[in-house]
Each structure stands twice: as C-alpha cells, then as structure tokens.
Amino acid sequence: xxxxxxxxxxxxxxxxxxxxxxxxxxxxxxxxxxxxxxxxxxxxxxxxxxxxxxxxxxxxxxxxxxxxxxxxxxxxxxxxxxxxxxxxxxxxxxxxxxxxxxxxxxxxxxxxxxxxxxxxxxxxxxxxxxxxxxxxxxxxxxxxxxxxxxxxxxxxxxxx
Numbered sequence: 571x572x573x574x575x576x577x578x579x580x581x582x583x584x585x586x587x588x589x590x591x592x593x594x595x596x597x598x599x600x601x602x603x604x605x606x607x608x609x610x611x612x613x614x615x616x617x618x619x620x621x622x623x624x625x626x627x628x629x630x631x632x633x634x635x636x637x638x639x640x641x642x643x644x645x646x647x648x649x650x651x652x653x654x655x656x657x658x659x660x661x662x663x664x665x666x667x668x669x670x671x672x673x674x675x676x677x678x679x680x681x682x683x684x685x686x687x688x689x690x691x692x693x694x695x696x697x698x699x700x701x702x703x704x705x706x707x708x709x710x711x712x713x714x715x716x717x718x719x720x721x722x723x724x725x726x727x728x729x730x
Contacts, residue, residue: 578629
C-alpha cells in the first residue's frame with residue numbers, strides 16, 4: 571500500500587484511499603451513478619487500474635459519510651482489457667500461465683452491486699466466449715450499447 575493510504579471500510583482488500591483534510595463538502599443528499607470505462611488491460615497477473623478505481627470510489631465516499639446505497643457503479647470493459655474479465659483458465663492461457671488478479675476484486679465488487687459489463691464486439695474479435703467470463707460478468711452487444719443504456723439510467727462517465 572502506498573504511504574498515506576489505508577484500506578477502505580467497504581472493499582477492504584482493494585481500493586486503498588487517502589484521507590483528505592479540508593476537501594469540499596459533499597452534500598448529504600448526493601447520489602452517485604458512475605460508469606468506469608476500461609480498454610487498457612492490467613499487466614499480466616496484476617489488478618486492472620479501472621477495477622481498482624471502482625473500489626476506491628466506493629471506499630473514499632463511504633469514508634466521508636456518503637451512504638453506500640447512494641452509490642451505483644458499473645465497469646464497462648472493451649478492447650484488450652476484455653481478458654481481465656475472463657475466468658482463471660482463459661486468462662492464464664492468454665498470459666503465459668499468469669493468475670488473474672482481477673477475479674477476487676470482481677467478486678468483492680459484485681457483492682456490493684457493482685456491474686461488470688463486457689463489450690460483445692470486443693469479445694467476438696478476441697475469441698472470448700460467454701462461458702469464459704468470470705462469474706458475475708455480463709456481456710453487452712457492445713460497449714457503446716452498454717454506455718448508452720447506462721446513461722439512460724442516469725449514469726455518468728467517470729473520465730479516470
């Protein structure tokens with residue numbers, strides 16, 4: 571863990587946060603419906619940065635008093651990052667036997683209602699089949715479709 575950061579209280583094993591003195595207050599009635607977009611894969615055997623960011627988002631906001639129920643998150647994945655959402659065997663076959671460090675984070679975040687959505691067009695281009703996905707991952711027609719539908723449900727895109 572980086573100096574000055576500590577484990578979160580919700581997703582304890584992922585998404586370490588730093589306490590920020592004097593930050594602008596978050597209104598008590600604030601709600602967050604955020605979609606994270608990932609196309610860059612994590613390094614083989616390492617956690618994808620975008621998945622880590624989703625955990626950090628929950629941890630840091632709950633730490634400052636936002637109700638967990640006021641946070642809805644989705645992670646839309648496309649391109650080469652698609653393999654980060656695959657099961658252990660598929661990931662290992664793609665990455666010279668490396669373990670998929672994303673599986674535990676996907677499980678932990680899914681238990682907190684974070685949606686994981688894979689672009690079906692990327693999956694088709696990369697030869698990834700539905701039965702090769704990690705538990706809890708859904709397949710969309712495309713990442714564009716997933717983003718459009720989430721936007722209609724009030725989600726905004728996190729640019730990080």
